[in-house]
């Protein structure tokens with residue numbers, strides 16, 4: 001995971017920008033354009049920036065991360081770009097996020113879910129709390145394979161394991177794309193995208 005500058009932008013936190021096409025991931029979510037969106041565990045916020053471009057100036061795009069320097073960098077970045085509808089928030093997905101219940105229509109987490117091995121239920125409960133009824137939580141993460149990159153295999157979870165965890169919180173799987181992300185040597189893709197809906 002890059003901790004260096006990327007494409008001339010500042011990065012003091014993590015970014016998958018160099019190997020994940022966030023636009024392609026966002027296009028799979030079939031956004032209508034009027035959603036309140038969140039890039040949760042946003043790192044440098046590149047997915048939030050693409051989401052803002054897709055949704056337009058009237059949208060609200062939250063970019064949340066627990067790493068304060070990433071949030072401070074993103075605040076400066078959006079100000080420099082003159083973007084007023086990306087709202088960077090410092091907060092812990094597995095703790096407390098400073099938002100009212102049922103605020104967000106669509107939450108996307110790219111390469112974040114594998115951080116919740118120890119506190120899966122806390123994280124899902126908080127994601128569920130801030131999601132509107134009918135809203136969606138999308139998890140994009142590394143396939144459970146020993147590809148030699150990404151987190152250690154023991155931290156990777158299969159879509160079935162992720163589904164089981166969300167099911168405990170009453171969230172229903174509504175989409176599973178098994179070939180997403182970076183192309184691997186054998187022609188398959190590195191990631192999956194699994195989407196849950198709150199009733």
Ligand SMILES: C[S@@+](CC[C@H](N)C(=O)[O-])C[C@H]1O[C@@H](n2cnc3c(N)ncnc32)[C@H](O)[C@@H]1O
Pocket residue numbers: 001013014015016017020040041042043044045046064065066067070091092093094095109110111112115
């Ligand atoms: C691997 S990076 C991915 C960043 C970004 N989503 C991307 O794909 O470029 C994981 C990010 O999740 C954030 N993170 C990890 N645990 C978190 C938590 N409990 N609450 C909020 N953010 C968290 C980290 O600070 C880091 O920025």
